[in-house]
Amino acid sequence: MQHNLLFLWPFLSLLQVCNVGGASSVLNGTVGESIVLPAGVHGTVQAKLLQWSENNKVIIQSAKKRVQVLDQRLEGRVTMSNETGDLTISSLREEDSGKYVFNGVGSPSSESILPKEVQLHVYERISKVQLDSQVKNSTNSSSCSVTLSCSVLGGSQVVLSWSRDGQRIAGAEKTITLTVSPSREELYSCTASNPVSSQTERVTVPPCQTHDIAPRPGLSVCELKAVLFSVGLVAMVSAVIAVNVRSVLQENQNQTRTRTRSRAEWKSQDSPTEEEEEGL
Numbered sequence: 001m002q003h004n005l006l007f008l009w010p011f012l013s014l015l016q017v018c019n020v021g022g023a024s025s026v027l028n029g030t031v032g033e034s035i036v037l038p039a040g041v042h043g044t045v046q047a048k049l050l051q052w053s054e055n056n057k058v059i060i061q062s063a064k065k066r067v068q069v070l071d072q073r074l075e076g077r078v079t080m081s082n083e084t085g086d087l088t089i090s091s092l093r094e095e096d097s098g099k100y101v102f103n104g105v106g107s108p109s110s111e112s113i114l115p116k117e118v119q120l121h122v123y124e125r126i127s128k129v130q131l132d133s134q135v136k137n138s139t140n141s142s143s144c145s146v147t148l149s150c151s152v153l154g155g156s157q158v159v160l161s162w163s164r165d166g167q168r169i170a171g172a173e174k175t176i177t178l179t180v181s182p183s184r185e186e187l188y189s190c191t192a193s194n195p196v197s198s199q200t201e202r203v204t205v206p207p208c209q210t211h212d213i214a215p216r217p218g219l220s221v222c223e224l225k226a227v228l229f230s231v232g233l234v235a236m237v238s239a240v241i242a243v244n245v246r247s248v249l250q251e252n253q254n255q256t257r258t259r260t261r262s263r264a265e266w267k268s269q270d271s272p273t274e275e276e277e278e279g280l
């Protein structure tokens with residue numbers, strides 16, 4: 001049997017050199033899960049020898065219904081279908097990433113089986129994304145800022161993206177912290193993704209308030225109008241209250257005056273002191 005395989009080797013080498021590139025694909029696998037690398041054969045494969053190699057090293061071969069795993073790293077984690085030639089790798093590891101090539105040799109029909117190349121990338125799934133916010137008031141309390149920090153647990157080759165009220169923030173892909181100073185309530189989200197997973201966390205940021213009521217330099221016309229309107233309203237209400245209070249006081253005073261006067265009249269006519277006090 002060994003002799004047979006050696007006899008076939010020159011054909012294999014020839015095929016590898018000549019035909020790779022005709023059919024190739026890219027697959028993304030997930031750490032811990034399994035993946036099928038298709039041999040790209042239509043129907044049942046008819047060949048004396050089926051082989052999968054990685055980086056030009058044979059990892060598994062099937063000849064005369066006997067399957068041999070030749071790579072210790074893949075021992076117990078790899079199977080090849082003798083029907084289709086498809087390769088199944090289970091319990092994937094990141095180091096399984098690489099270029100895999102399928103070859104079938106000794107086809108009874110005149111047409112030979114074309115080698116199939118599969119580029120496998122294995123990524124770790126993102127397990128969790130956390131979005132924290134921290135408010136920072138400046139020492140003189142004239143301004144404040146909110147720092148958002150996005151942290152990712154697990155995952156390989158992770159890319160971040162940020163959005164504000166559902167709109168993607170351009171140019172923030174490489175930052176894990178974002179400092180903002182919103183004038184109204186805003187919804188921020190951080191999305192972590194890689195080719196095999198994606199997770200999003202959201203946080204509502206309240207308006208970043210200032211301690212002083214005086215309009216800031218950055219105040220918009222709309223805000224300014226609102227402030228002026230509020231001030232006007234307060235002034236108007238105050239004026240109305242003041243007028244009411246005064247009239248009430250006056251009424252009270254009049255009543256007291258009348259009462260004291262009548263009392264004074266009733267008491268006696270010869271004590272003008274009270275009358276004088278009232279006049280003041």
Ligand SMILES: *[C@@H]1O[C@H](CO)[C@@H](O)[C@H](O)[C@H]1NC(C)=O
Binds near residue numbers: 044065082083
């Ligand atoms: C594949 O292998 C099984 C045994 O493992 C055998 O029964 C079957 O005939 C084989 N098929 C081909 C096409 O060689």
Ligand SMILES: *[C@@H]1O[C@H](CO)[C@@H](O)[C@H](O)[C@H]1NC(C)=O
Binds near residue numbers: 138139140141
């Ligand atoms: C408040 O402090 C900031 C720096 O923290 C400064 O830029 C700003 O001019 C200060 N404002 C006032 C009113 O002092």
Ligand SMILES: *[C@@H]1O[C@H](CO)[C@@H](O)[C@H](O)[C@H]1NC(C)=O
Binds near residue numbers: 026027028195
């Ligand atoms: C694998 O991931 C790459 C990005 O790295 C992507 O362009 C490609 O479409 C993915 N392939 C599949 C089959 O999901």
Ligand SMILES: *[C@@H]1O[C@H](CO)[C@@H](O)[C@H](O)[C@H]1NC(C)=O
Binds near residue numbers: 135136144
């Ligand atoms: C910042 O100022 C706001 C009021 O404008 C206050 O509610 C908040 O607690 C302050 N935050 C810190 C960290 O000092």
